[in-house]
Amino acid sequence: MYQHILLAVDFSEHGDYVVxxxxxxxxxxxxxxxxxxxxxxxxxxxxxxxxxxxxDEGSGDDLLEAEKSKLKQIGDELGVSPTHTWMVWGVPGxxxxxxxxxxxxDLIILGSHGRRGLALLLGSTASSVLHHAGCxxxxxxxxx
Ligand code: AMP
Numbered sequence: 001m002y003q004h005i006l007l008a009v010d011f012s013e014h015g016d017y018v019v020x021x022x023x024x025x026x027x028x029x030x031x032x033x034x035x036x037x038x039x040x041x042x043x044x045x046x047x048x049x050x051x052x053x054x055x056d057e058g059s060g061d062d063l064l065e066a067e068k069s070k071l072k073q074i075g076d077e078l079g080v081s082p083t084h085t086w087m088v089w090g091v092p093g094x095x096x097x098x099x100x101x102x103x104x105x106d107l108i109i110l111g112s113h114g115r116r117g118l119a120l121l122l123g124s125t126a127s128s129v130l131h132h133a134g135c136x137x138x139x140x141x142x143x144x
Pocket of ligand 1: 008009010012018036037038039040092109110111112113114122123124125126127
């Protein structure tokens with residue numbers, strides 16, 4: 001039913017649960033899996049919004065390298081190739097929807113909330129993706 005799933009990861013505490021759900025769903029549907037992490041907390045002054053950050057090139061920036069290695073680790077766990085692993089600079093909701101369209105994704109999986117939305121039923125990224133995505137969206141309910 002679904003052929004290409006995009007998993008949005010923010011490295012939050014409950015993120016592992018969402019990763020495991022995505023893995024199982026991709027297995028059930030025999031779907032291709034891609035992963036995205038949007039850099040919204042690291043200032044990259046010379047980079048325009050929407051720029052894809054290459055995972056295989058060193059940047060000399062410790063914070064950025066730490067984010068890359070977390071993303072690579074999740075990619076390795078899920079067996080997702082670097083060509084399907086996206087690190088993009090910008091606003092998470094916007095970039096997740098944009099890459100989903102660009103890559104012909106038919107299901108986006110994310111958590112109902114993330115790092116900043118623990119008190120909310122639906123965080124701002126989840127809400128933005130649900131409103132703007134051109135494909136199905138699964139918001140995995142996360143309990144505090
Ligand atoms: P939020 O709406 O920000 O509370 O986050 C809800 C979900 O959106 C998280 O559980 C992640 O799956 C996804 N998400 C939030 N921020 C990012 C980000 N910077 N990059 C990728 N996915 C994100």
